[in-house]
Amino acid sequence: xxxxxxxxxxxxxxxxxxxxxxxxxxxxxxxxxxxxxxxxxxxxxxxxxxxxxxxxxxxxxxxxxxxxxxxxxxxxxxxxxxxxxxxxxxxxxxxxxxxxxxxxxxxxxxxxxxxxxxxxxxxxxxxxxxxxxxxxxxxxxxxxxxxxxxxxxxxxxxxxxxxxxxxxxxxxxxxxxxxxxxxxxxxxxxxxxxxxxxxxxxxxxxxxxxxxxxxxxxxxxxxxxxxxxxxxxxxxxxxxxxxxxxxxxxxxxxxxx
Amino acid sequence: xxxxxxxxxxxxxxxxxxxxxxxxxxxxxxxxxxxxxxxxxxxxxxxxxxxxxxxxxxxxxxxxxxxxxxxxxxxxxxxxxxxxxxxxxxxxxxxxxxxxxxxxxxxxxxxxxxxxxxxxxxxxxxxxxxxxxxxxxxxxxxxxxxxxxxxxxxxxxxxxxxxxxxxxxxxxxxxxxxxxxxxxxxxxxxxxxxxxxxxxxxxxxxxxxxxxxxxxxxxxxxxxxxxxxxxxxxxxxxxxxxxxxxxxxxxxxxxxxxxxxxxxxxxxxxxxxxxxxxxxxxxxxxxxxxxxxxxxxxxxxxxxxxxxxxxxxxxxxxxxxxxxxxxxxxxxxxxxxxxxx
Ligand SMILES: Cc1cc2nc3c(=O)[nH]c(=O)nc-3n(C[C@H](O)[C@H](O)[C@H](O)COP(=O)(O)OP(=O)(O)OC[C@H]3O[C@@H](n4cnc5c(N)ncnc54)[C@H](O)[C@@H]3O)c2cc1C
Ligand SMILES: Nc1ncnc2c1ncn2[C@@H]1O[C@H](COP(=O)(O)O)[C@@H](O)[C@H]1O
Numbered sequence: 001x002x003x004x005x006x007x008x009x010x011x012x013x014x015x016x017x018x019x020x021x022x023x024x025x026x027x028x029x030x031x032x033x034x035x036x037x038x039x040x041x042x043x044x045x046x047x048x049x050x051x052x053x054x055x056x057x058x059x060x061x062x063x064x065x066x067x068x069x070x071x072x073x074x075x076x077x078x079x080x081x082x083x084x085x086x087x088x089x090x091x092x093x094x095x096x097x098x099x100x101x102x103x104x105x106x107x108x109x110x111x112x113x114x115x116x117x118x119x120x121x122x123x124x125x126x127x128x129x130x131x132x133x134x135x136x137x138x139x140x141x142x143x144x145x146x147x148x149x150x151x152x153x154x155x156x157x158x159x160x161x162x163x164x165x166x167x168x169x170x171x172x173x174x175x176x177x178x179x180x181x182x183x184x185x186x187x188x189x190x191x192x193x194x195x196x197x198x199x200x201x202x203x204x205x206x207x208x209x210x211x212x213x214x215x216x217x218x219x220x221x222x223x224x225x226x227x228x229x230x231x232x233x234x235x236x237x238x239x240x241x242x243x244x245x246x247x248x249x250x251x252x253x254x255x256x257x
Numbered sequence: 258x259x260x261x262x263x264x265x266x267x268x269x270x271x272x273x274x275x276x277x278x279x280x281x282x283x284x285x286x287x288x289x290x291x292x293x294x295x296x297x298x299x300x301x302x303x304x305x306x307x308x309x310x311x312x313x314x315x316x317x318x319x320x321x322x323x324x325x326x327x328x329x330x331x332x333x334x335x336x337x338x339x340x341x342x343x344x345x346x347x348x349x350x351x352x353x354x355x356x357x358x359x360x361x362x363x364x365x366x367x368x369x370x371x372x373x374x375x376x377x378x379x380x381x382x383x384x385x386x387x388x389x390x391x392x393x394x395x396x397x398x399x400x401x402x403x404x405x406x407x408x409x410x411x412x413x414x415x416x417x418x419x420x421x422x423x424x425x426x427x428x429x430x431x432x433x434x435x436x437x438x439x440x441x442x443x444x445x446x447x448x449x450x451x452x453x454x455x456x457x458x459x460x461x462x463x464x465x466x467x468x469x470x471x472x473x474x475x476x477x478x479x480x481x482x483x484x485x486x487x488x489x490x491x492x493x494x495x496x497x498x499x500x501x502x503x504x505x506x507x508x509x510x511x512x513x514x515x516x517x518x519x520x521x522x523x524x525x526x527x528x529x530x531x532x533x534x535x536x537x538x539x540x541x542x543x544x545x546x547x548x549x550x551x552x553x554x555x556x557x558x559x560x561x562x563x564x565x566x567x568x569x570x571x572x573x574x575x576x577x578x579x580x581x582x583x584x585x586x587x588x589x590x591x592x593x594x595x596x597x598x
Contacts, residue, residue, distance in 0.1 A: 015535075018402045027399065094373075124360075124376070128405075129398055131355075131376045131417070135332075135364035144449035146332070147364070148357045150507075164506075164513055166266060166358065168455035170330065175449065185507030218373060220393060220406035225538070230563040232552075238571040239579035245551060246583045248567050252528045252549045254471045254495060255584065256591065 002054040002154045002176065005116035006047035007061050007102055007137075008040040008075060010068040011127040024221040026091065027127070036071050038184040039122030045189045046152045046182060047120050048079035054154055057081040059116065063101045064090045069205055076200035077192035083203065088210035094217035095128070099136035101210040106141055108208075117176040118159055123147055123183045128217070134181035145179040146172045150186025162186070259285055260348040260413075261316075262339050262362055263295045267461065269303075269310045272523060273354035275425045277418040280381070281352055282315040282428065287386050295434075296320040296342045298327050298335045304436065312434045313427040324440035330358070331451030334443040336365030341441065343370065348413055350392070355417035356520055367415040374415040375407050379422040382406070397422075401538030420519035421542040462498075463514040463522045471497030472526045474517060474544065475505060478533015478555065478573055482510040487577040488532060494584045500524060502540050518543035532573045536561025553577070 012018070012027045013035045019028040036044075044060065051058040059082040060075035062068045072083040086101045093101075106116055119141075121134040131147075138145030151162040154176070161172045161180050174180075192200070235244040249255040259281045263274040270278075278293065285291040295316045300323055301307060308319050322338040339362060343351050351366055353359030355377045367374035375394045382393040391410040397419050398405045409416070466472065473492045479485055485499070492499045500517040501510070517524055519539040529547035534540060536552070536559055544550070545564075552565035553573050562568045569576055 012399075014399050014402050018399055020403070027403070096373075127399055129376055129396075129400070130374070131360040132364040132367065132374055135361070136368050139365075139368045142446075144333075146450045147361045162456075164357070165330070165452070165455060166264075167461050167514070168458040170452045171454045171456060172450055173453050178450070183507070185509070218375070218408040218410060220408055222398070223395075223404050223406065225402075225404065228564075232563055232565050233567050234557070235551075235567050235569050237569065239575045241569040241571070242576065242579035242583045245567070245569055245576075245580055246587065248549065248551060249471075249495070249528060254497075254528050255587075 001056040002050055002117040003056045003115065004047040004051050004058045005061055005106065005119045006043050006058060006075070006080065007119065007121045007133070008036045008044065008071055009062060009122070009125050009127075010034050010064055010071045011037055011125060014126070018224070020222050020224060024223065025219065026222070034067070034071070036074070037122045037124075037126035039124065039182055041189040042184045042187050043120040043122050043182040044075045044078060044080065045187045049187070050118060050152060050154050051081075052079070056117070059084060061086065061102065061105065063088050063093070063098050063210060072205055073200045073203070074192070076203050077196040078190050079196070082206065084206045084208060086210045087207055088212070092216060093214050095130040095132045096136055097212050097214040097216070099133050099140055100212045102133075102137050103140035104211060105208060115177055118154060119143075119177075119179045120152070121179070121181050123181045134179055138179035141177070141179070143177050143179050144174045145181070146174065147181035148183050149180050150183050152180055152182070258346050258348045259291060259293045259350040259352065260339070260343050260346060261293065261295050262351070262353040262359060263297050263311065264354060264356060264358055265297060265301050265307055268464070269307050271354065271356070272425065273356055273359070273418070273420040275310075275314060276420065276423045277352055277354045278311065278314040278316065279423050279426050280378070280418050281350070282426075284350065284381055284386065285315070287383055292317040294318045294320060294342070294346060294348070296322065296339050298322045298338050299330070300328055308434055308436050313431045314425070315428045315431070316434045319434050319436045321436060321438045322441045323438060326443040326448070327441060329452045331448050332361045332365050333447035333450060336362045336369060337443055337447050338441045339366050340369050343413060350416065351413045352416040352418060355419050360417050363415050363417050370413060370415070371411070372413050372415045373409050373411040374417070375409050376417045377419040378416045379404070379419050397538065419542070421523045422519075461514045466498045466500055466515065466517070466522050467524055469498035469524070469526050471495040471528045472500045472517070472524050472530070472547070473497055474500045474502070474529060474531040474534055475511070476502040476532065476534030477504045479505070479510070480533075480574075484574065485511065487574065487581065490581050491530070491577055494581060497526070500544070502534055531561050531565070532577060534561050535559050536564055
């Protein structure tokens with residue numbers, strides 16, 4: 001049996017262009033929705049798979065404010081048994097602070113006599129992209145850690161983790177307890193079932209206070225990339241544009257004229 | 258003193274490691290000839306050649322950690338080695354490429370040295386450098402849709418450099434660096450997570466991609482592994498190479514070495530035909546040097562379309578076969594006309 005803790009972060013749903021708040025400290029949230037990173041969604045899926053396969057439980061955790069509740073409920077709806085929100089003003093938090101807050105919860109849990117055998121996180125958050133919470137957490141808990149992992153299985157107290165190395169799939173074997181940072185692509189996050197959704201709606205979200213004195217993120221300000229005018233020439237729509245495209249290839253000298 | 262963790266492959270230092278060294282060199286000269294050292298970990302078949310290459314990028318000394326304990330990749334063990342070198346040099350900046358491995362090792366290094374880490378840096382603010390203040394860097398956030406100016410108030414400052422955001426620049430009159438080879442001792446704790454085996458070793462064809470005159474690109478819009486047959490046919494008709502997005506390699510539709518972008522290859526063909534690719538900044542970083550960019554996309558507002566030179570709007574599964582037909586038609590047309598004359 002392996003009990004799994006999966007850590008998720010509420011992030012703005014961004015595709016392409018974003019607008020910034022007037023103080024340049026955050027994304028203008030008036031016109032965007034919120035979600036979790038694809039990496040986090042895959043971590044949730046793997047957490048429920050591992051818990052299911054070993055007869056353990058999956059607990060989802062976020063460090064954040066009340067507005068992160070929908071993301072916790074989404075994870076409950078796809079099979080997490082418990083949800084914990086570590087209440088913290090995340091805009092003043094950097095990755096080291098998040099790792100410290102999560103490690104406190106894990107430590108407290110241990111003093112109460114239970115362990116999270118496996119802790120899963122996303123590889124990098126879709127908004128701040130710090131690439132480090134998982135590693136910092138592992139050091140705080142003195143556990144082995146691997147990042148960039150696409151597949152995880154647990155048997156006999158050992159987690160087998162696979163990720164893409166520079167030119168081959170790399171396989172790691174770590175004794176539990178361990179920390180694994182997950183990359184999208186190895187599993188397909190499942191859709192919540194209707195009963196799953198109903199259960200998640202009624203579930204209580206446990207809330208704990210973060211006892212961290214934050215060091216912060218070092219953010220000075222956000223800025224947007226300079227806008228460049230588009231110079232594209234639209235050759236047409238659909239298959240009718242094929243001859244015009246081939247003409248461009250001829251002009252570029254890659255197809256004989 | 259700046260220390261750069263350098264990754265190597267069959268061709269020497271990776272391109273993104275060379276870019277990182279260029280960024281480090283710029284920072285070092287801005288500070289007034291601060292030395293740049295490099296650290297290579299693990300067995301390397303041809304360190305002499307790598308050392309020459311690094312010398313041309315302004316590296317003064319190459320530290321090479323080898324031996325049994327670092328023969329297999331283990332992030333904590335490799336990081337411990339980098340930390341040892343950083344401490345012995347009193348390095349105040351430690352950097353690596355923002356590759357998966359570079360990012361993982363720098364996260365370990367930052368944690369072990371109780372330092373701040375800034376990921377995917379694209380620029381370093383020279384004003385703070387000139388004033389001798391903590392570095393302020395600009396880095397990619399929001400999946401590349403925005404940048405963050407971040408103060409890195411620790412010594413060392415730990416950085417990863419975003420791939421293909423910088424041109425590699427060699428220095429004038431390089432001198433060969435001194436090479437310091439050593440065998441690190443690694444604690445058992447740092448070997449708890451190490452590669453125990455590899456599977457599906459890929460043949461690395463990325464050199465063909467980087468040198469191709471025509472690259473046909475495929476993204477999520479291709480829809481499946483099988484969906485690539487039309488693109489492969491187009492690639493063949495044009496004598497080019499296939500390049501793909503990270504989504505495509507993550508989903509396992511195509512092998513890794515075909516990935517174009519920040520964490521893949523940088524290409525500079527005469528023509529790039531991007532099919533079903535949205536044009537995220539991380540992909541753009543790898544393809545923007547193409548002389549002519551043609552986008553085929555269902556969405557006329559996709560960044561790939563607005564940034565391209567030419568675009569065709571619509572379903573790639575209709576358009577690409579039509580292009581293939583047109584190419585074949587013109588080819589047989591040309592053959593017929595030569596046989597007539
Ligand atoms: C640190 C980091 C590093 C990264 N490194 C890389 C990298 O090296 N390379 C890389 O590519 N990405 C990289 N990415 C990912 C990148 O941000 C994007 O997510 C990715 O490039 C998007 O891939 P895509 O264009 O295939 O998919 P999408 O963004 O989903 O775009 C699919 C496109 O296909 C179009 N489409 C759909 N169906 C059709 C159809 N039938 N016909 C025509 N068009 C269609 C859609 O309109 C859309 O524009 C990185 C991200 C991060 C955070
Ligand atoms: N506020 C948070 N609460 C819970 N988990 C988080 C939080 N921030 C980051 N994480 C986890 O850490 C991963 C890596 O984040 P980062 O190191 O910030 O790029 C994310 O994918 C999440 O799984």
